[in-house]
Amino acid sequence: MDITVNVTSSLTNSQRRISTNWTVAHLKQRLEQITGIPPQSQELLLYPLPTSSESVSIDKDDSLLSGYELPEGARIQVNDTRPDSELRALEDEGRPHEEYVMDDEEYDKRTDTLRHWKRVNQLGKYDPSYTGKLNKSVQLNSSIAQNLTVGSRFRTVNDTHDERRGIIRFIGKVPEIDQGLQTWCGVEFDEPLGKNDGSIKGVYYFNCNPGYGSFLKPQQIEQGDFPELDPFGSDDEI
Structure with missing residues (x-):
């Protein structure tokens, strides 16, 4: 387990x-x-x-x-x-x-x-290819973010947790995380599976209940008409 x-x-x-x-x-x-x-x-x-x-x-x-x-x-x-x-x-x-x-x-x-x-x-x-990988990641996240919309539903992809769903509440730079290097998505999960209330180090980017908010990279998100998951596992998706 x-x-x-x-x-x-x-x-x-x-x-x-x-x-x-x-x-x-x-x-x-x-x-x-x-x-x-x-x-x-x-x-x-x-x-x-x-x-x-x-x-x-x-x-x-x-x-x-x-x-x-x-x-x-x-x-x-x-x-x-x-x-x-x-x-x-x-x-x-x-x-x-x-x-x-x-x-x-x-x-x-x-x-x-x-x-x-x-x-x-x-x-x-210290990885010799670190700079190249970082630049590629920054470009990829920026490109994906252009097709995301605040207020849209989403689900997570390649998540270390089980799939999580919610609403995109913010898209942009977050200097408190990486000095404004990459584009981030502030999200509100349907369930208390996040880490914050929409704030980082006292700076609010959106508002939600504690434990429901988080900041994800755009490449961790798939935007779409994803309804809330049934907690009892009777989701209609195939």
Whole structure:
């Protein structure tokens, strides 16, 4: 069974889809791609709810995740056990990562950081083809956005969640996300499957109930006459 969990570490925080059929060892391999922490140096703590104060250790590499209490929306905290790691230093000092400030030049010299790991593995902006891919993505989103209309119905495509439907509420640049580089679609979902209320960092682009709003790339959207999905699965579509 696939579920969505919140993955957190001292420097990262994101939602991910995982399978309860994975082994703990396989999960750690996937988490390295997110946190930059090698599997052998990961300490995994499971919080059944994002706000839970008590955790359970996920420490048996050959066991299946189905053997743990892993409800939808659970949080997995990934700690770095390397004694000389900057992430370990943050955890030991008990300081929230938002308060940690390091000179960028000094940070760039370290070899135990997520940035260094991405550079070595040529990921993200360190991929030699990154600029070309980014320009292609910007052009594609801009082209698709020209055929979308605010107020139209849509459904998601290539979604990490199951298909979501709703109404397009905004089309344009959102500097709070990427400094105004790409075109984004502000959407209101039919169900509380979003992340916000139409605002980003206090700036409102449209209004909706909390948890119903989100910002998607145009290439994630298919505009059309898509009615609300029947929650009991009796949708008339073939």
